[in-house]
Amino acid sequence: MATAAVAAAWVHRVQDPGVLCPLRTVTGIPCPLCGGTTVFLELGAGRPGQAVLANPVALTGAVALAVAPLGLGARWWGSSPKARGGVLVAALVASELWQLVRLGVLRV
Template sequence: MARRTLTAARRGPRGVLLRLAALTAAAVGAAVVHRAHDPGVLCPLRTVTGLPCPLCGGTTVFVELGSGRPVQAALASPAVLAGALGLVLAPLGGGGRWWALAPRTRAWLLGTALVGSELWQLARLGLLRV
């Protein structure tokens, strides 16, 4: 019975609120830690190669959101912000459309999003002149 109650709590608007509260707490926590001690670049790929990955800026998204700067968060990594919003809104059940797509179509959409995100990161960090 307890398992059914927990599962039901994860669905619908209540699930959205629970996920939003968890991500908000994580974002505020990241902003507080960042304010006290800036660890610098956390991405091993970027540290070694100087090149960002498609999800580069993910930590910055949460630090900026936790600091109350949503525009800067969106500019840091639109892909990570969209993923976070998708995670928060997942309990509303919009994923049925995604899973109804053919696997090849899903792969194409994800690949296109990752390539677009990588180009965004390269431009954002001044490694690609547009």
Template structure:
């Protein structure tokens, strides 16, 4: 029985699922993890930007589509479309929170992820709450609901 398992395992080593498993495992390790995460994000951003040029689906935010009011994370898709089109300033203006969150996610293997989870849960909740509140004010101002 063990021989059969060993043969199946050795045949599975070259399969795409095994390769992806190794890539995902490596994405949590140091500089290689940052490169893999940032590379994946950059690839996705370029693809989404190219698709957006061909077909603009309009408003993707359900809250904004139903009410016209932007949510705190509105502009998240726009961030990646603008980055994929090489417009970093437009990406930053679309949603600073989403852009900074993506940078945080990409650099988490360097230690920021461990520092985040080491924080007291109440402190994390406050940080998230304040950040979302500030983001919502930004989005409301960006869409003309608040005068600047």
């Protein structure tokens, strides 16, 4: 993952493709996962603070996926499906609100 992030950050610096989210491109409204690519690129460029600001929920999910094979995913799978669904819905709602504020669609 780290090698891919560094390579992607280098390619992005040379050739910026612009906004990659189809929903945001068409409507101007970000999806809950907007900023996920930016998280990856900022980590690859060595800017973890910027990665957190891009989408803290996507960053947390990426870290969870990276460490899950180390046995830390057992607790997640040991919880009830209802609890897992609730956590995922809450994370997506929090992520969407973060993106709406971050991109100026929603003002607080």
